[in-house]
Amino acid sequence: MHPFDTAIALSPTPHQSFTGATSPAYANMVGPFGGTTAAVLLNAALRHPARLGDPIALTVNFASAVADGAFEITARAVRTNRSTQHWVIELAQGGEVAATATAVFAQRRETWSAPEAAMPADLPPPGSLPRQDLGGRLAWVQRYDMRFVEGGMPEPFDGREESGSRSIVWTRDDPPRPLDFASLAALCDSFFPRIFVRRRKPVPIGTVTLSTYFHADAAMLAAQAERPVLGIARALNFRNGYFDQTAEVWGDDGRLLASTHQMVYYRE
Amino acid sequence: MHPFDTAIALSPTPHQSFTGATSPAYANMVGPFGGTTAAVLLNAALRHPARLGDPIALTVNFASAVADGAFEITARAVRTNRSTQHWVIELAQGGEVAATATAVFAQRRETWSAPEAAMPADLPPPGSLPRQDLGGRLAWVQRYDMRFVEGGMPEPFDGREESGSRSIVWTRDDPPRPLDFASLAALCDSFFPRIFVRRRKPVPIGTVTLSTYFHADAAMLAAQAERPVLGIARALNFRNGYFDQTAEVWGDDGRLLASTHQMVYYRE
Numbered sequence: 001m002h003p004f005d006t007a008i009a010l011s012p013t014p015h016q017s018f019t020g021a022t023s024p025a026y027a028n029m030v031g032p033f034g035g036t037t038a039a040v041l042l043n044a045a046l047r048h049p050a051r052l053g054d055p056i057a058l059t060v061n062f063a064s065a066v067a068d069g070a071f072e073i074t075a076r077a078v079r080t081n082r083s084t085q086h087w088v089i090e091l092a093q094g095g096e097v098a099a100t101a102t103a104v105f106a107q108r109r110e111t112w113s114a115p116e117a118a119m120p121a122d123l124p125p126p127g128s129l130p131r132q133d134l135g136g137r138l139a140w141v142q143r144y145d146m147r148f149v150e151g152g153m154p155e156p157f158d159g160r161e162e163s164g165s166r167s168i169v170w171t172r173d174d175p176p177r178p179l180d181f182a183s184l185a186a187l188c189d190s191f192f193p194r195i196f197v198r199r200r201k202p203v204p205i206g207t208v209t210l211s212t213y214f215h216a217d218a219a220m221l222a223a224q225a226e227r228p229v230l231g232i233a234r235a236l237n238f239r240n241g242y243f244d245q246t247a248e249v250w251g252d253d254g255r256l257l258a259s260t261h262q263m264v265y266y267r268e
Numbered sequence: 269m270h271p272f273d274t275a276i277a278l279s280p281t282p283h284q285s286f287t288g289a290t291s292p293a294y295a296n297m298v299g300p301f302g303g304t305t306a307a308v309l310l311n312a313a314l315r316h317p318a319r320l321g322d323p324i325a326l327t328v329n330f331a332s333a334v335a336d337g338a339f340e341i342t343a344r345a346v347r348t349n350r351s352t353q354h355w356v357i358e359l360a361q362g363g364e365v366a367a368t369a370t371a372v373f374a375q376r377r378e379t380w381s382a383p384e385a386a387m388p389a390d391l392p393p394p395g396s397l398p399r400q401d402l403g404g405r406l407a408w409v410q411r412y413d414m415r416f417v418e419g420g421m422p423e424p425f426d427g428r429e430e431s432g433s434r435s436i437v438w439t440r441d442d443p444p445r446p447l448d449f450a451s452l453a454a455l456c457d458s459f460f461p462r463i464f465v466r467r468r469k470p471v472p473i474g475t476v477t478l479s480t481y482f483h484a485d486a487a488m489l490a491a492q493a494e495r496p497v498l499g500i501a502r503a504l505n506f507r508n509g510y511f512d513q514t515a516e517v518w519g520d521d522g523r524l525l526a527s528t529h530q531m532v533y534y535r536e
Contacts, residue, residue, distance in 0.1 A: 056531055059370060061354050063347035063354040078368060079365050079366075084476060086365070086368060088356065097347050097354070100354060102329050102368055102477070104531070106476075106533070109509050111534065114466070114505075115504075116503045116505060117504040199380070208352060208372045209372050211327060211477070211479045215505045234384070235384045235385075236383075236524055236527055237383050237384060237385065237483045238381055238384065239524075240381055241374070241377050241379050244527055268379055
């Protein structure tokens with residue numbers, strides 16, 4: 001079993017909920033990587049017997065630090081329409097809510113379609129770039145093979161502030177795993193906090209809310225398979241304890257798979 | 269009373285919820301303008317006795333069309349930490365959920381701060397531009413004084429597809445009203461569907477989810493007062509029934525007030 005599938009595994013309970021547990025393979029500084037928390041919340045809707053269609057959007061709110069260990073997830077389909085379905089999902093530990101999520105699922109139909117943004121051209125292929133090495137400091141970072149075209153983790157953290165925080169990075173699961181909605185949801189939280197890149201200085205941070213839009217359907221994800229996707233991450237503004245962070249995730253055929261946004265708390 | 273305050277007015281019920289009603293002054297094609305729905309959901313947390321701090325982020329999911337008339341809103345503070353608070357909010361009509369929301373509130377502290385994106389320079393001031401005139405077709409559009417620098421509503425809808433959908437627009441409430449969190453939340457949904465601008469053709473659309481990040485605090489909003497703000501809206505991708513739309517809202521002093529993202533259903 002792939003460590004990602006272990007991390008998002010859920011067991012149904014008799015009272016219409018699921019239980020799961022954090023996974024050491026995706027440990028963060030404190031508690032689990034937020035990406036696996038997002039993915040396991042989505043997985044509760046993906047695995048729910050009432051599920052209709054595929055994910056279109058997911059918002060996850062990190063209400064408190066998730067502690068290492070067991071958790072319970074409740075997923076409610078609050079509204080099911082002809083082609084769309086709305087979910088409210090909660091993750092609790094010891095009876096206290098640690099994370100909430102909402103998700104929109106839908107059955108897509110073929111329509112007029114057109115890209116508006118384009119993937120940058122003439123990028124070096126992932127095989128030509130070195131893998132980011134953080135010296136094994138964080139387990140979850142080892143679960144991604146990240147190769148930076150620009151904006152990698154500053155080495156060293158010398159505090160010499162940059163004028164921008166954009167990163168361009170080829171990423172895939174490690175060990176390789178075929179892309180699906182759950183792993184894409186997790187990968188959307190794999191972009192390092194922009195404030196580390198901008199300030200070349202680590203400060204205490206925590207994502208408070210994360211929204212991901214799925215532009216890809218299951219067939220596009222299956223076509224991408226295990227190959228690296230391209231991520232482009234940036235920020236608009238850092239002000240008095242909160243900054244935003246946005247990323248696009250592109251397939252290696254140049255099609256947009258997901259766009260993702262988050263608001264992040266920081267101290268100092 | 270300003271029509272916006274009428275539209276977001278709430279009365280507490282004995283069982284810890286609020287009642288409100290849609291407002292003809294903000295009528296959309298069918299039901300109310302989504303911006304007022306977003307604002308009244310946020311208002312339930314803003315007015316709640318348990319409220320801590322100011323809004324940092326709001327996600328609204330439009331689960332079904334809101335019908336003209338009365339609604340009930342339940343707001344639960346699912347987690348209150350030292351400086352942050354997480355809300356789950358639901359709007360129901362006739363016992364059925366029509367919209368859900370999550371919100372993050374926080375008490376900000378002074379920290380290192382820096383913009384990363386900048387407002388475009390050398391824009392024509394709002395007074396030098398004509399007001400968008402949609403011929404009174406939609407009530408809610410009359411509630412905004414919109415002056416387009418570029419990307420206004422196509423006139424006529426001739427179906428001659430554009431290569432992009434970017435709009436730059438000065439906007440304020442009409443009649444003028446001092447900006448606050450609720451009105452900023454509504455204004456973030458005032459950008460015309462990008463697909464109308466791109467295709468120069470109206471097609472049936474409906475926002476399914478909308479997230480807004482508040483970069484401004486109450487003092488910045490008070491300083492902006494009634495003067496027009498600058499909005500820049502764009503899309504990344506239109507594919508098989510869903511497109512995304514992103515906007516930044518800038519104060520006229522060049523500071524970012526909000527960034528906002530939505531996923532929109534379309535037919536055809």
